[in-house]
Amino acid sequence: MILLYHLIFPDSTPKDARNAGKIIRLSVFKRHIRWLRSHYEVVSMEDYLKDPDAKRRIVLTFDDGYRETFALISSFLIKNQVPATFFVTTSHLEDGQLLWFVYFNALCFENAYQEIVINEQGYQLTTKKERYKAWRMLIRLARDSGDAVGFSAEFTRNYPLPELITGKYLGLTGEQIAQFGGETMLRLGGHTHRHPFLDQISFRVQMDEMVKNRTLLEELSGKPVRYFAYPGGVYNEEALTAVRQVGFEAACAVKPHHLGADFRFEIPRVDIYSPSLLKLKLKVIGVGNAIQRLRKQNA
Numbered sequence: 501m502i503l504l505y506h507l508i509f510p511d512s513t514p515k516d517a518r519n520a521g522k523i524i525r526l527s528v529f530k531r532h533i534r535w536l537r538s539h540y541e542v543v544s545m546e547d548y549l550k551d552p553d554a555k556r557r558i559v560l561t562f563d564d565g566y567r568e569t570f571a572l573i574s575s576f577l578i579k580n581q582v583p584a585t586f587f588v589t590t591s592h593l594e595d596g597q598l599l600w601f602v603y604f605n606a607l608c609f610e611n612a613y614q615e616i617v618i619n620e621q622g623y624q625l626t627t628k629k630e631r632y633k634a635w636r637m638l639i640r641l642a643r644d645s646g647d648a649v650g651f652s653a654e655f656t657r658n659y660p661l662p663e664l665i666t667g668k669y670l671g672l673t674g675e676q677i678a679q680f681g682g683e684t685m686l687r688l689g690g691h692t693h694r695h696p697f698l699d700q701i702s703f704r705v706q707m708d709e710m711v712k713n714r715t716l717l718e719e720l721s722g723k724p725v726r727y728f729a730y731p732g733g734v735y736n737e738e739a740l741t742a743v744r745q746v747g748f749e750a751a752c753a754v755k756p757h758h759l760g761a762d763f764r765f766e767i768p769r770v771d772i773y774s775p776s777l778l779k780l781k782l783k784v785i786g787v788g789n790a791i792q793r794l795r796k797q798n799a
C-alpha cells in the first residue's frame with residue numbers, strides 16, 4: 501500500500517491551526533512513522549514494484565515537494581532508514597511563485613487578507629467556515645476555467661502574498677533537489693512543471709510539462725527520475741501514453757480509473773491528510789482488509 505502525504509508543519513504551529521489540506525505537525529508525523537514501522541515494512545517504490553502483491557508493506561510518498569516539509573523530515577527519514585519518494589514540481593525554480601492551488605490555500609488560510617473578491621462577490625476570510633467557503637469556490641472556478649494555472653496567476657497579481665507566507669509553501673530549492681543525488685533513502689519523482697489538470701491540456705502540453713519537470717530534476721540531482729505522480733490524481737488516456745513516452749517506469753494515481761492494462765501506470769495511493777493516528781490506522785488496516793477481501797472474491 502502506498503501512502504500519500506503533503507505538508508508537514510513544525511511543532512510550533514498551533515494545534516488548532518488549519519488549512520485546506522489539514523495540518524500534520526512534525527511530532528505527529530513521527531508518531532505515524534513509528535506506528536507504521538512497528539506493524540509494516542516500509543519499502544521504496546522500487547522494492548514495491550518488484551512484488552506489488554507482497555503483504556504488510558508500506559511505501560511513503562510526498563507530493564508537490566514543499567521545502568519546509570523536506571527540511572523538517574528529511575534528516576529524520578535518513579537517520580531512521582525510512583525510504584520515501586518525493587514527487588516534486590519545478591515551476592517555482594523559474595518564477596518563484598506558489599503552485600496555483602497552494603496559492604489559494606495560503607490566500608484563504610493564512611492571514612494576509614480579511615476579505616477577497618471572487619467574481620465581483622466579497623468573501624470574508626475570518627472564520628474557518630468562511631475560509632473553506634472561499635477556498636472551495638476558488639478551486640471550483642479554477643477547475644471550471646479550464647486553465648487553473650492562469651486563473652490562479654490572475655489572483656496572485658491582485659492579491660500578492662508576503663514572503664513570510666509564501667516561504668512556508670514554496671517548492672524544494674535547487675540545493676535540496678541536488679541533495680537527492682547523494683541519497684539512497686530518498687528518491688525524486690516527477691509531478692509536472694506547474695501542476696495543471698492533465699485532462700484539461702493537450703497531449704503535447706502534457707508531454708512538455710512532464711519533460712521539463714523531469715529534465716530539471718535530473719539535471720539538478722544528477723540521478724534518473726523513474727516514477728511519476730499525476731497532479732491531483734487527475735489523468736486521462738493521453739496522460740497514460742505521455743508518461744510512458746517520456747520514459748517513466750511507473751505512475752501513481754490516487755483513485756485509479758483503470759484506463760489501461762498495466763497497473764504500474766495507475767497505482768492507487770491512500771491520501772493521509774489528517775493528523776489523527778486513529779484515522780491513519782483505520783485507513784491502513786481498513787484498506788488492507790478491503791484489498792484482501794477483493795482478492796478472495798476474485799480467486
Ligand SMILES: [Zn+2]
Nearest residue numbers: 563564731732
Ligand atoms: Zn500535487
